[in-house]
Amino acid sequence: MTTLNIQGKILTPASGEAYTTALTRLSELSQLPAGYIVQPSNYADVAAAVKFAQAQSPPLEIAIKGGGAHGATWASSSGGLVVDLGATLRNVTVASDKQSVVVQGGALWGDVYEVTAKESVDVVGGPLWFIGVGGFTTGGGYSPLGGERGLAIDNLLSATVVLADGRIVKTSKDEEPDLFWAIRGRRLRRTSGGGGQFGIVVEFVFKAYPPQGPYGVGVLAYPGTEIEKVIKAVKDWKTTQTPAETLGINFSRAPPHFQPSVALLPTILHDTNGERSAKLLAPFHDLKPVFEKTGTVPDLNMVSHGADGSLKNAPRRVVIRGAMFSDFYPELVLAIWQKWVAFTETSEDVRASSVFFDLMSSKKLVEVGAADTALALRVPHNWVAVQGKSTTDAGVAAADEWAKSLSGFIRQKNAELSGKDLGWFINMCQGEEKPEDIFGDNLPRLRKLKAKYDPQNVWSKGVALAPLHE
Known part of the structure; x- marks a missing residue:
């Protein structure tokens, strides 16, 4: 039996509290008892x-x-080996010319933003500090900067990847270009860490930009009795969105x-003195929110x-699913609201379940061709996250079934309204989804590249790709 000799740490069930802590995930439903947890130092x-x-x-x-x-178990393994990048490989370095940022694969976006704020640069990154850079990026990367700068994968300059045979390779448009194509929109590993199909990204190099702030942010909350007025106001706002x-x-x-209740959460770039927010949010202020806190902040951190x-x-028991929608259809949003209200009234266990819509401009996203990256969805769209939450183990099954059912409803109803079936968003998948519903016309090429980079199917977590051997 091969011995595992590394400079980092190796944890097993015999390691006590350190092992138990390393098993922790944002959702308790994501946790499985690993046989080994490796916390690499390099x-x-x-x-x-x-x-x-x-x-x-x-x-293993x-x-x-x-x-x-x-919310899935893609970053965990029952009896297998977990490579815990997030424990150690989290360094962030801004290039001396401030044109790029090097980020290790275990970093959170909070790690990145703490450094970029000090260095006065911005990168196309996640909206929340606790999201992992790796999974967010290789799943596409819908960002607060996305409307002006595109997706995170469109701003990835290069990456370093550990392949299934143990080789460590650099990949970019010029080096291992097939692999570079595949990792942009086909997760090597998820935000939660697992689900890889080609290798493990241990380092990313992103394009850097001058600061895009100050940012107008905040929350405007309304009682559910005002939902139709809020939906109409958002529909009107969408017609002038930049x-x-x-x-x-x-x-x-x-x-x-x-x-x-329904809450609006704006993010407005280049809001130097707050005037842009005041103008753009005026229609929402006119609806007289029951709670309002808006203002400007200096940076993405x-x-x-x-x-x-x-x-x-x-609650710590969370199932995350979701879907895409082509446009802000009031009838679709109202139907989602009604289904959410009905479900959260069924039990105190599940009333914390929520729905979140992200309305980002698709202007830059659609400038990239469907075949240019593994992410084939390059038509105007937005995404919605359906979070089934339970305070007890007894409510988990109902929360999961509701999240699955509602996500399916959104996909089907959007197809009826738009004439386009947008499939599934890999970041919101649980593993039973069909690959063709995620990768579309890019699936055959991905399967061929799976045979090239992982012919023995070492990477099998998540939405698995079957190698296509020629």
Whole structure:
């Protein structure tokens, strides 16, 4: 049996509290008891862990943990080996010319933004600090800067990848270009770390931009009785939306009364003195929100902490699913609202379940061709996250079934309204989804590249790709 010799740490069930802590994920439903947890100190440790897992009889399942924020078990393994990048490989370095930023594969976006804020640059990154860079990026990367700068994958300059055979390779448009194509929109590993199909990204190099702030941010909350007025106001706002503006919409029941409410969460770029926010949010102010807190913040680091309050008291049993929609259809949004209200009234266990819409301009996203990256969806669209949450184990099954059913409804209803079936968003998948519904016309090429880079199907977590051997 091959010995695992690395410079980092190796944790097993015998390691006590350190092992238990390393198993923790944002959702308790994502946690499985690993046989080994490797916390690498360098990229060679990652390669050694991959070789060790394959040398066992039978080979150990390999899972990769980055941010640990997803609701699936793709970043965990029952009895297998977990490479915990998020424990150690989190360095962030801004190039001396400030044209690029090097980010290790275990970093959170909070790690990135703390550095970029100090260096006065911005990158196309995640909206929340606790999201892992790796999974967010290789899943596409819908960002507060996306309207003006495109997706995170469109701003990726190069990456360093540990392959299934233990080789460590650089990939870019000029080096291993097939691999570079595949990782942009086909997760090597998820935000939560697992689900890889080609290898493990241990380093990213992103294009850097001058600061895009100050940012107009905040929350405007309304009682559920005003939902139709809010939907109409958002529909009107969409007609004048520019790439510098993103709007989030959240359905939730806030304590202490737990009444249905809808909250608008704007992010407005280049809001130097707050005047842009005042003008753009005026129609929403006219609706007289019951709670309002808006203003400007200087950088993405502060933007990314906007949800800290709600995260603090959220249930730990979370299932995340979701879908895409082609346009802001009032009848679709109202139907989602009604289904959400009905479900969250069924039990106190599941009333924390929520729905979140992200309305980002598609202007830059559609400038990239469907075949230019593995992400084939290059038509105007937005996404919605359906979060089934339960305070008890007894409510988990109902929360999951509701999230699955509602996501399917959104996909089907959008297809009826738009004439386009947008399939599934890989970031919101749970693993049982069909690959053709995620990757569309790019699936055959992905399967061929799977045979090239992982012919033995070492990477099997998540939405698995079957190697297509020629």
